[in-house]
Amino acid sequence: MSGLLIVGAGGFARETAQAVRDAGEFKLLGHLDDNPALHGTEVDGVPVLGGCDLVHDLPDARVVICVGNPSNYAARARLVRRLALPADRYATVIHPTAVVSATSEVGPGSVLLAHCVLTAAVRVGAHVAVMPQVVLTHDDVVEDCATLASGVRLGGGVRLERGAYVGSGALVREGTTVGAWSLIGMGSSVLGDVPPGEVWVGSPARRLRAADTPALDELSTRTARATRTVGGPLT
Structure with missing residues (x-):
């Protein structure tokens, strides 16, 4: 062991x-x-x-x-x-009461706590935190370092981009994208795409403000790295 x-x-x-x-x-x-x-x-x-x-x-x-x-x-x-x-x-920790379908994948360093459900063809990246009683339905994609607080429900085909945080009890409509390093407030209902680096709250969820500095720093770091990869060193 x-x-x-x-x-x-x-x-x-x-x-x-x-x-x-x-x-x-x-x-x-x-x-x-x-x-x-x-x-x-x-x-x-x-x-x-x-x-x-x-x-x-x-x-x-x-x-x-x-x-x-x-x-x-x-x-x-x-x-x-x-x-x-x-x-x-990195280990992957999955609570024995979590249900992960045979067609779903969970990356290294991720944690799935009690009574989570991944139904069909769900992709969970690396270092993702999935709290108790989260339901991820068919074809959802959760990118690296995202966090899903307890009781979150994602409709089919949702994408949570890198570092996104979805608060307790929030609902995300099918086919919706939550941008990198954005935060969804607890109990919110997300009915449309959320841009990167923003805080959205309410039902239906609406923009409240920009994300906090640590999240925006991560967003800018990722953008700079992508630019260097595509266009060479930044000056």
Whole structure:
């Protein structure tokens, strides 16, 4: 049985630790967190071994990054980039009550918590957080580093672009795209496409404002990288 390190020691990390214990696929070694006050303590009986960079000192352990919240949902992507681990170091954690169809795929570093459902030909990328009781229906695509809070429902053919955050209980109409690093407020009903880097709330959902700085920084970083790939170095 492979050992597993959970990067982070907050709420999402604690929920993931419980899923790991329930699934029994990995031996949970402990949490890693950059808060020195937590080092040497235990969280729900799981030790906090040290800072996040300790992953490099334990090369045989698998890793899953479990950080981020609505006020800073870009934190997971930043840690992925900072740690620069190969894809095969990352584990995929799926709670035993989650239902993943044979035609669906879940990428490395992603976490599916209790009672999630992926119905048919769903594609979930890397480092995606799927909270309890989320339903992803046929042909949905969830790109890397997205977050789906508890009770989210996506209609068929929805695309959540990189880093998108969908709040608790939100509904997204079939065939709709939620742009990269945008945030959908809890309980919202999304009936049309959402541009990148915006916050939308309400039923029907409407634009409230631009996303917070960490998300916009990730959006601009991705855009700059794409420009360099297509057009060569930026000057």
